[in-house]
Amino acid sequence: MAAPAAVAADSTAPTADAALDRIRTIVGPKGWTDDAEAMRPHLEDWRGLFKGKARMLVKPATTEEVAGVVAACHDAGIPIVPQGGNTSLCGASTPDDAGDGIVLSLVRMNRVRDLDADNYTLTVEAGCVLADVQAKAADADRYFPLSLAAEGSCMIGGNLSTNAGGTNVLKYGNARELVLGLEVVLPDGRIWNGLRGLRKDNTGYDLKQLFLGAEGTLGIITAAVLKLFPKPTDVRSAFCAVPNVAAAVTLLGRARAESGDAVETFEFMPRLVLDLVLKHFPDTQDPLQERYEQYVLLELVSTASGESDLAAKLEAILESAFEDGLVLDAAISQSEGQRQEFWKLRENASEAQKLEGASIKHDVSVPVSRIAEFYDAAWERVQQVDGACRLVGFGHVGDGNLHYNLQAPEGSDGKAFLAKWEDFNRAVHDVVVEMGGSISAEHGIGRLKREELAHYKDPVSLDLMRTLKAALDPKGIFNPGKVI
Amino acid sequence: MAAPAAVAADSTAPTADAALDRIRTIVGPKGWTDDAEAMRPHLEDWRGLFKGKARMLVKPATTEEVAGVVAACHDAGIPIVPQGGNTSLCGASTPDDAGDGIVLSLVRMNRVRDLDADNYTLTVEAGCVLADVQAKAADADRYFPLSLAAEGSCMIGGNLSTNAGGTNVLKYGNARELVLGLEVVLPDGRIWNGLRGLRKDNTGYDLKQLFLGAEGTLGIITAAVLKLFPKPTDVRSAFCAVPNVAAAVTLLGRARAESGDAVETFEFMPRLVLDLVLKHFPDTQDPLQERYEQYVLLELVSTASGESDLAAKLEAILESAFEDGLVLDAAISQSEGQRQEFWKLRENASEAQKLEGASIKHDVSVPVSRIAEFYDAAWERVQQVDGACRLVGFGHVGDGNLHYNLQAPEGSDGKAFLAKWEDFNRAVHDVVVEMGGSISAEHGIGRLKREELAHYKDPVSLDLMRTLKAALDPKGIFNPGKVI
Numbered sequence: 001m002a003a004p005a006a007v008a009a010d011s012t013a014p015t016a017d018a019a020l021d022r023i024r025t026i027v028g029p030k031g032w033t034d035d036a037e038a039m040r041p042h043l044e045d046w047r048g049l050f051k052g053k054a055r056m057l058v059k060p061a062t063t064e065e066v067a068g069v070v071a072a073c074h075d076a077g078i079p080i081v082p083q084g085g086n087t088s089l090c091g092a093s094t095p096d097d098a099g100d101g102i103v104l105s106l107v108r109m110n111r112v113r114d115l116d117a118d119n120y121t122l123t124v125e126a127g128c129v130l131a132d133v134q135a136k137a138a139d140a141d142r143y144f145p146l147s148l149a150a151e152g153s154c155m156i157g158g159n160l161s162t163n164a165g166g167t168n169v170l171k172y173g174n175a176r177e178l179v180l181g182l183e184v185v186l187p188d189g190r191i192w193n194g195l196r197g198l199r200k201d202n203t204g205y206d207l208k209q210l211f212l213g214a215e216g217t218l219g220i221i222t223a224a225v226l227k228l229f230p231k232p233t234d235v236r237s238a239f240c241a242v243p244n245v246a247a248a249v250t251l252l253g254r255a256r257a258e259s260g261d262a263v264e265t266f267e268f269m270p271r272l273v274l275d276l277v278l279k280h281f282p283d284t285q286d287p288l289q290e291r292y293e294q295y296v297l298l299e300l301v302s303t304a305s306g307e308s309d310l311a312a313k314l315e316a317i318l319e320s321a322f323e324d325g326l327v328l329d330a331a332i333s334q335s336e337g338q339r340q341e342f343w344k345l346r347e348n349a350s351e352a353q354k355l356e357g358a359s360i361k362h363d364v365s366v367p368v369s370r371i372a373e374f375y376d377a378a379w380e381r382v383q384q385v386d387g388a389c390r391l392v393g394f395g396h397v398g399d400g401n402l403h404y405n406l407q408a409p410e411g412s413d414g415k416a417f418l419a420k421w422e423d424f425n426r427a428v429h430d431v432v433v434e435m436g437g438s439i440s441a442e443h444g445i446g447r448l449k450r451e452e453l454a455h456y457k458d459p460v461s462l463d464l465m466r467t468l469k470a471a472l473d474p475k476g477i478f479n480p481g482k483v484i
Numbered sequence: 485m486a487a488p489a490a491v492a493a494d495s496t497a498p499t500a501d502a503a504l505d506r507i508r509t510i511v512g513p514k515g516w517t518d519d520a521e522a523m524r525p526h527l528e529d530w531r532g533l534f535k536g537k538a539r540m541l542v543k544p545a546t547t548e549e550v551a552g553v554v555a556a557c558h559d560a561g562i563p564i565v566p567q568g569g570n571t572s573l574c575g576a577s578t579p580d581d582a583g584d585g586i587v588l589s590l591v592r593m594n595r596v597r598d599l600d601a602d603n604y605t606l607t608v609e610a611g612c613v614l615a616d617v618q619a620k621a622a623d624a625d626r627y628f629p630l631s632l633a634a635e636g637s638c639m640i641g642g643n644l645s646t647n648a649g650g651t652n653v654l655k656y657g658n659a660r661e662l663v664l665g666l667e668v669v670l671p672d673g674r675i676w677n678g679l680r681g682l683r684k685d686n687t688g689y690d691l692k693q694l695f696l697g698a699e700g701t702l703g704i705i706t707a708a709v710l711k712l713f714p715k716p717t718d719v720r721s722a723f724c725a726v727p728n729v730a731a732a733v734t735l736l737g738r739a740r741a742e743s744g745d746a747v748e749t750f751e752f753m754p755r756l757v758l759d760l761v762l763k764h765f766p767d768t769q770d771p772l773q774e775r776y777e778q779y780v781l782l783e784l785v786s787t788a789s790g791e792s793d794l795a796a797k798l799e800a801i802l803e804s805a806f807e808d809g810l811v812l813d814a815a816i817s818q819s820e821g822q823r824q825e826f827w828k829l830r831e832n833a834s835e836a837q838k839l840e841g842a843s844i845k846h847d848v849s850v851p852v853s854r855i856a857e858f859y860d861a862a863w864e865r866v867q868q869v870d871g872a873c874r875l876v877g878f879g880h881v882g883d884g885n886l887h888y889n890l891q892a893p894e895g896s897d898g899k900a901f902l903a904k905w906e907d908f909n910r911a912v913h914d915v916v917v918e919m920g921g922s923i924s925a926e927h928g929i930g931r932l933k934r935e936e937l938a939h940y941k942d943p944v945s946l947d948l949m950r951t952l953k954a955a956l957d958p959k960g961i962f963n964p965g966k967v968i
Contacts, residue, residue: 118737118853119884165684174684177661192944199883200649200658200849201922202697203937204929204967205949209693213686230745253602260788261714304744365684369602399683400603438685445688453687460676464956465689471955472948483688 016055016100019076023058023102026068031108032058042083042103043094047354050091050447053099054081061108063183063191063222069104070220071189079480080104082216084126084158087150089361092162092215092446096481106157109222115140120228121180121197126157126221133226142228143303145172145264149347157221163213165442167265167346170398171301172229174442175212181225182208187218187473197225210468215444216479218472232301234308235264237339238318240330241292242268245397246372247326248296252398254326255298258317262310264301266398267346270294272407273394276352277345284344287331296397297346349394353405358414359392360421362404362428365441371400374435378404381427385420388412401441404428425452445483453483500539500584503560507542507586510552515592516542526567526587527578531838534575534931537583538565545592547667547675547706553588554704555673563964564588566700568610568642571634573845576646576699576930580965590641593706599624604712605664605681610641610705617710626712627787629656629748633831641705647697649926651749651830654882655785656713658926659696665709666692671702671957681709694952699928700963702956716785718792719748721823722802724814725776726752729881730856732780735810736882739782742801746794748785750882751830754778756891757878760836761829768828771815780881781830833878837889842898843876844905846888846912849925855884858919862888865911869904872896885925888912909936929967937967 014022024032033039034056044051055078060066073080079101083093095101106127114123117140124133130151137144146159148166158164160182164175172178181196194208211219242248248268255263271293277284302310314332321327333339353359366374379391388409395403406424408417429439433456445453454462465484469476498506508516517523518540528535539562544550557564563585567577579585590611598607601624608617614635621628630643632650642648644666648659656662665680678692695703726732732752739747755777761768786794798816805811817823837843850858863875872893879887890908892901913923917940929937938946949968953960 116851116853118733119851121851163686163690165686169683173661176690177657186944186948190944192948193942194945196920196922197851198849198920198922198925199653199852200880200885200925202647202649202926202928203922203924203933203941204945205702205952206647206660206693206697207945207948209690210948213690218689230741233744249602256714257787258789260717260786262788302744303741304746305742365682367600367603367605367681368683369600396684401684436680436682438680438682438687440687441682441684442686444686449687457687458677460670460674461678461688461691464670464676464691464694467955468689468952471951 014076016076016078019072019078020056022072023056023069026072027058027060027065031060031065032056042086042105045091045094046087047089050094052095052097054095054101054103055099056102057105058102059105059108063185066104066185066220066222067189067191070185070187073102073477074188074475077475077477078102079477081479082106082161082220084155085129085150085153087154087158088162088446089363089443090440090446090448092444092482093158104220106155106222112136113223116197117142119197122226122228123195123197123223124156124226125223126155128156130154130156130159137228138231141231143231144178144226144228146175146178149350156224160212160221160224161214161216162444165396165399165401167267167396169396170266171264178227179208179212179224180227182211182221183223184211184219184221187475187478192219195223195225210472215446215483217469217483218478220478230303232303233305234302234310235299235339236310236314237297237299237333237342238314238330239287239342240296240298240318241288241328242294242296242326243328244294244372245375248294248397249368249372251296251321251326254321255317259300259313262300262302262313263298263398265297265299267297267395268294268397269297269346269349269394270391272390272392273349274345276356276392277348280352280355281344281348284348285341287342288329290329292328297342353392353407356407358408358417360406360418360424362425363441363443364404364428364432364437364439365399365401366432366435366437368400370435371397371402374431374437375402378428378431381431382406382424385423385427386417389417429456447482450483498560500560500562503556503562504540506556507540507553510556511542511544511549515544515549516540526570526589529575529578530571531573534578536579536581538579538585538587539583540586541589542586543589543592547669550588550669550704550706551673551675554669554671557586557961558672558959561959561961562586563961565963566590566645566704568639569613569634569637571638571642572646572930573847573927574924574930574932576928576966577642588704590639590706596620597707600681601626603681606710606712607679607681607707608640608710609707610639612640614638614640614643621712622715625715627715628662628710628712630659630662633834640708644696644705644708645698645700646928649880649883649885651751651880653880654750655748662711663692663696663708664711666695666705667707668695668703668705671959671962676703679707679709694956699930699967701953701967702962704962714787716787717789718786718794719783719823720794720798721781721783721817721826722798722814723771723826724780724782724802725772725812726778726780726810727812728778728856729859731810732778732881733852733856735780735805738805739801743784743797746784746786746797747782747882749781749783751781751879752778752881753781753830753833753878754875756874756876757833758829760840760876761832764836764839765828765832768832769825771826772813774813776812781826837876837891840891842892842901844890844902844908847925847927848888848912848916848921848923849883849885850916850919850921852884854919855881855886858915858921859886862912862915865915866890866908869907869911870901873901913940931966934967
């Protein structure tokens with residue numbers, strides 16, 4: 001295992017073995033392992049696309065321990081892959097094959113440090129599971145709106161490091177917008193304490209922005225002050241059949257206007273998504289009696305106290321949309337249980353795709369005004385690559401974000417399909433970029449899209465990114481090979 | 485006029501005179517002046533605290549011209565002070581006394597480049613006046629929520645460069661949250677084109693965050709894609725007398741909950757603010773018959789189509805608050821004209837203070853949960869400095885942001901009062917920092933608070949800021965002497 005060049009040239013640098021000894025002392029016996037079996041789940045990603053190696057899995061329990069571990073690695077030039085719930089969809093949280101680094105898991109840093117209900121803030125450590133963060137806010141009659149399919153296992157540190165999106169961005173913004181303060185361990189082992197719960201703070205550069213969405217390449221987020229909101233007092237969902245994507249976008253605009261911007265989620269899915277979920281999750285069912293080609297899961301939320309008029313609002317919106325042909329049929333949830341049934345159809349979409357076989361994901365966004373045009377234009381381009389491929393294009397139409405996923409032809413050889421990966425990427429991403437869109441809307445870059453980023457991003461952006469990386473992590477030890 | 489050290493050492497650098505010639509050629513006769521009279525308003529700040537010198541005032545008409553001017557300055561090592569509406573309250577947009585640089589005004593870059601109503605985005609150049617931006621959005625039945633007292637003259641480029649706050653942050657966030665894309669000229673004259681109108685884009689580091697709130701020290705913002713919102717269909721304002729700051733904070737929480745988070749603004753002001761405005765603006769009047777010690781301007785907004793229940797909501801909130809002693813008396817606006825009357829009382833607060841004589845501003849924030857405690861604790865500390873000083877502590881209680889301003893004793897010598905400037909600063913800012921607050925909530929740092937920042941900010945933050953500055957602007961030509 002060759003040491004990185006920068007270190008080889010420095011004869012005073014400690015050896016890797018000495019550094020690992022130092023780390024073991026810092027974190028104690030509960031804080032590390034090099035057992036192959038224990039390490040395995042930390043060395044490969046959720047989809048099984050990336051498998052790597054590491055010298056050791058390190059699990060510090062405190063910020064000071066993280067800082068100590070990083071300092072040891074910095075001195076010896078040992079690469080570090082920070083890891084939360086390891087639910088990345090682009091290989092951002094697993095190491096490469098070199099095996100010369102460590103995986104630093106934040107799993108033991110899962111304390112709630114402070115809850116200030118009057119300030120609408122919650123201070124948590126990076127290893128808190130997202131669902132637990134949501135629950136903690138709810139206990140205090142508050143709401144933390146970040147919500148995504150992996151919420152039962154992903155961790156808030158990873159959510160922030162990847163600027164996670166999810167289903168509530170339309171109303172509440174991305175993860176970036178839900179953070180007031182951060183605590184970060186820098187690549188040289190120093191701790192940056194930016195844990196402040198302020199709505200307004202213009203004292204110089206907003207340093208936390210550097211680390212949000214940087215996928216652990218510039219700093220390791222160890223804790224955060226999260227922004228809370230009033231807890232919803234009423235939520236109503238409708239599962240609607242719509243004639244096409246354009247109608248869905250029009251429906252969104254009307255629902256926003258007529259409800260007074262009460263639309264919390266607006267998820268589009270074609271029939272194929274429903275079919276795959278119904279097939280692979282036998283406890284789910286089609287909410288509508290007839291079969292349609294496209295659907296929208298629309299959810300209104302109210303935080304007002306007193307009697308709610310949300311159900312009436314939703315009915316009125318759907319009625320007028322039905323009259324104008326924007327909605328073909330719809331079911332409104334009559335209970336929380338039924339609402340959860342609707343959500344199962346959406347939340348199991350990724351898992352169903354995985355169970356169905358080979359698929360290629362495109363997590364893209366375009367301006368909302370162009371989403372219908374994009375949907376068709378990209379499909380034309382994709383069919384030129386493989387006419388038999390199946391389109392699983394679903395997602396957060398309200399944010400212009402589609403998971404424009406491609407599924408191998410039914411019963412086909414996945415390998416032949418996956419061999420065209422790059423051609424499919426080119427087909428979809430070319431259209432995205434032509435429309436001023438993004439080739440990674442919410443999943444990030446990681447290893448999966450690093451080459452794509454280099455291909456599509458303009459040279460000035462790439463140069464600025466490299467400048468930041470070199471300035472903050474000159475030794476390049478934080479999550480090497482990711483993003484840039 | 486000594487050339488900067490970096491340039492003196494570089495014998496191949498063009499002379500300043502040659503660079504100025506190059507600039508004159510780039511921008512043409514309409515694009516520059518060195519006439520003393522024409523330059524005067526650009527060399528001093530609105531409050532008259534800072535007066536400086538410059539070789540030339542340059543007014544490029546396009547991004548390419550800005551880039552050309554910056555490249556010429558970069559090559560010759562000439563400092564540049566970017567300037568929008570020059571409404572900074574901390575001396576961020578005027579040059580210092582050295583007189584070796586230029587002022588680069590964005591005033592001629594005031595085009596609207598694109599309006600995409602379906603995408604809820606507006607693309608404007610930096611020199612657009614904020615009020616014009618608001619109007620342009622309104623013309624398209626959309627809403628741009630950034631609103632502050634200087635909106636008739638401040639420019640959007642400056643608003644973004646300073647991450648402006650204002651009266652609508654509670655509901656819509658700071659200027660930073662209202663931007664989807666930026667176009668920026670970098671310190672070496674390259675153009676970074678990040679003009680994308682996407683709600684979700686995780687393709688690497690979010691570079692625009694670097695320039696938002698950096699006060700022109702890292703890049704010159706030339707254009708931006710702004711986020712629009714549904715246009716309010718109804719707005720109702722109440723001018724309320726409250727017993728104290730704590731009651732105001734409680735009222736805020738209740739109004740948010742009972743209205744379904746429809747509170748757009750929540751402005752606190754003590755009687756003295758009202759007295760000063762009534763005194764210096766004879767066309768204003770007290771909305772209430774009796775005299776009270778503290779007031780809140782509360783505004784609810786609705787974007788729902790159809791019949792509005794906002795007036796009834798506001799009445800119900802005030803009635804129950806009155807019963808519980810949180811509100812002593814209140815007037816509800818019965819017309820848009822009356823609403824504007826209420827706003828005059830708030831928006832002329834700064835100007836009235838100026839007309840009244842010497843004052844010292846403290847634009848601070850603390851967690852909302854501590855604002856009442858802060859209000860009293862800081863006052864105690866201030867009175868130890870000067871028992872006769874008057875407190876003009878008003879502002880955006882909903883964001884934890886107070887303009888905790890101090891006014892010289894009535895009829896007193898302003899000079900004696902201003903001589904204690906540093907002692908007053910220390911009194912207020914010490915309490916702010918003890919409570920985890922910010923010594924500059926929305927105005928920024930500029931020249932005014934540079935020393936304060938160095939005093940209060942932790943060394944790691946300062947070092948990170950210097951690292952960024954050195955990485956992006958190694959010659960230090962962008963807005964030197966500001967922020968850090």
